[in-house]
């Protein structure tokens with residue numbers, strides 16, 4: 427894929443964030459990797475969606491060096507790059523501050539699997555990461571944010587839960603490409619909203635029975651399904 431094509435796909439995915447109501451102003455960012463070329467394209471930092479053009483996307487290598495682009499890449503670039511380096515099956519990453527997912531992150535609570543809507547897309551809870559120490563915040567903060575996420579996946583397949591909420595911060599999602607990572611961001615927001623409403627109606631609402639969770643997840647993502655089928 428040429429840089430022009432990569433930038434176009436990443437631009438379209440970023441614009442979909444706005445169309446889906448997942449971001450306002452300059453919130454959020456989407457990227458996509460070209461593993462053959464060893465580069466990612468990512469939204470420029472601080473640019474509003476209304477003014478952004480496909481050519482504004484910034485191409486960065488996996489050492490976080492700018493390869494092509496006249497603007498600064500997103501301030502979250504090191505987090506994206508860390509995820510690509512650790513999750514070798516992913517092709518796209520999305521970061522938003524969508525309201526309900528961010529509310530769970532600010533409450534520092536994982537989102538429990540309360541129903542089949544959640545189980546259709548995520549096997550198990552949507553994990554809230556640990557918090558960063560002051561040293562980590564004052565150190566390489568964006569890299570530490572990536573490590574926060576990958577630490578939460580030490581015993582977990584990132585395909586089985588393509589979304590996470592970072593304690594005190596907001597969600598990150600991923601997928602086979604930028605478009606699918608945005609799709610997962612939209613799903614996360616809806617699942618987070620349902621879980622919030624459920625626990626508001628009944629603070630003791632129980633998690634879905636494991637057999638039902640397995641049934642729903644595996645019939646879409648099991649042996650006879652494939653990653654990305656849901657889109």
Ligand SMILES: O=C(CO)[C@@H](O)[C@@H](O)COP(=O)(O)O
Pocket residue numbers: 452453454455469470471472473499500501502521596
């Ligand atoms: O996480 C945050 C802010 O908390 C950032 O994603 C948000 O400000 C967007 O930053 P960029 O414009 O991508 O540098």
